[in-house]
Amino acid sequence: MTAATPMPGAPRILRETAAGLTSIGIYDEMLSRRELALIGEVQEWVSFELCQHLLFLERQDPAAEITLFISSPGGSVSAGLAVVDVMAAISCPVRTVCLDRAASMGAVIFTMGDRREMSAHAELMIHDPLIQQGAGGSALAVRETSQRLMETRRTMSTLLAERSGLTLKRVQSLTAKDTFLSAERACELGFADAIISSRKEAAHA
Template identity: 45%
Template sequence: MCVSTYSPLILHETCEGIQRFDVRDQMLADRQIELAGPIDASSVACAARCLLHLQKCDPQAPVTLFINSPGGEVQSGLALYDVMRAISCPVHTVCIGTAASMAALLFVAGDRRDMLPHSRVMIHDPLIGSMGGSALSVKARADDLMRIRDITAAVIAEHTGMTLNQVFQLTAQDTYFEAEAAVEAGLADRVIHEL
């Protein structure tokens, strides 16, 4: 399942004639979800609904989450992370392009983390939006940003085996890992050549 403006239709012949259905329906039936594009409230709501539905169908069977995203809203991403951790189904993440920023955090949180050979992961500190207003409101925003930085770094450290200091050093700037380097750094488990 994915959030996209276009999705191909599959034709399937049944005893009732030829039926058409969205390829995303087949993916969901195969326990596969796609997280493509920016992470926001809408994409997270779709992915969370799919995860919760699949858990209800079979609480033990694994789910595959394909990720190709530049990242996005931290709070939305953390909401999906919480759902991934709260369900009983193992969530297998596969990077099929780029898992950057918040998408990298979701990727590394997978119970098994695979990367295609030319995919990459990028981690960095949460970015600051527009800052304006009184000195107290700017300070409150800065304090909140540092709190979120600590939370996201702790999540990355927990799932990679890195220390917090290592994560902070890597996230001080945009740090890219090609597939093999991501495995070496503990951000991924393996590079795969077949899906």
């Protein structure tokens, strides 16, 4: 689910125009503020729409920051890497915000942000790529699948190592199993930059 494809029943807002009151989808309003959302599983169509919106916002203003809100259990590695590549290719800085959970490929996309923030109770989950259900075949086919999986593992762990400052060996020790990281722990390890602070507390400070 992206900012371009709202969920059924997504909220709408009223805006006064010269023609009177106009109902606008909240995701259209977000797009006008250079805000995108990756909600749910990372799939090919989600990746395509997200990439198109990143490129569209770059054409609008090559220097202005884009904010990408993430709440995702992960999904397709190839689809996720397409988003990672576009984030790296565009000139705009991309701020990523983990709302509640960014897991697997969702966590990798989150860590690619130029500015990475997490809600106070959000968490990341990182792990090695998994064999797809139904994978099998001859011994040679299984060996080739295993080799490709190891190549993908190295690609993913290298990205996480580069973005966190941890060694590749340290990252792979974390991704060898499902590793859940609180916002505080993610910041300590270099996978996030900051925890979103309360505006209420700041207003009364």
